[in-house]
Amino acid sequence: MRRTELKLFLRACRERLTPGDFGFPADNRRRTAGLRRDEVASLANIGLTTYVFLEQGRDINVSAPVLESIASALRLSEEERDYLFLLASDDPKALPAPEYALPVALEVMLADMKTCPAFVLNHHFEIIGVNPAATLVWGCRHNPEALENPLLQMFIDPERKVFYKNWEEIARHEAGYIRGHFAKHMRDAKLAGMIDELLAVSADFSKFWAQNKIFQASGLETSVEINHPTLGLLRGHYVLLSPFGKTNTTICILAPDPDTDTGEKIFEALRASNANM
Structure with a gap:
């Protein structure tokens, strides 16, 4: 579930960006909306394979600096950055006990x-x-x-x-x-x-x-x-x-x-x- 959400989130963030804002040519030959995966990898200064595998939802380990670079390349808000780190984490959190009464x-x-x-x-x-x-x-x-x-x-x-x-x-x-x-x-x-x-x-x-x-x-x-x-x-x-x-x-x-x-x-x-x- 977490990897599926990560895949959908990264793709949505990539596709909402305008190539011209980053100095990339915006022409009719583009087959995808927004930036291409290789452009995101270039902006983040990471390997293309790493970004592709991450956006495909593959089970790979990615360091915090790499995630920071991706967040910066995709121009994520602070809330979106935190969400990216949550989705990329494989650390299972204990389920909180339901609250049914107030102090x-x-x-x-x-x-x-x-x-x-x-x-x-x-x-x-x-x-x-x-x-x-x-x-x-x-x-x-x-x-x-x-x-x-x-x-x-x-x-x-x-x-x-x-x-x-x-x-x-x-x-x-x-x-x-x-x-x-x-x-x-x-x-x-x-x-x-x-x-x-x-x-x-x-x-x-x-x-x-x-x-x-x-x-x-x-x-x-x-x-x-x-x-x-x-x-x-x-x-x-x-x-x-x-x-x-x-x-x-x-x-x-x-x-x-x-x-x-x-x-x-x-x-x-x-x-x-x-x-x-």
């Missing part, structure tokens, strides 16, 4: 976020904690008997395309987040099964997955525009954070745009809801 301190922090909807995902993208603001905005809840998976719903629930005004942008980022996360846990059968399900039922996910875009959780921000049925238009940014020492847990926060009334809408709606309880 009390994290529960208190979530509850105290009055204008920022937030939920917590385990490494299977299942909700294991949620604050009242998130329940107000998304309707999501923490049900230990049937854990919700918002990333799965993003692609299989057609109403999400109406709910999110910029659905395509968010969905593309989520597909890239799933890809980057899966590279760390390729031996996890449940994650692999979720991806197989999405590839089978969602043409949109298949399209984004084939683009080989990578997004890591730490610090990721995505613009969000929500057509909420009762609160109207909400604007903000998704911020994904990993608690210190918890690599198998991600906090997902919707930070309201300070130039809009989104935070005020959420706060007032929560206050009205509490008053009616």
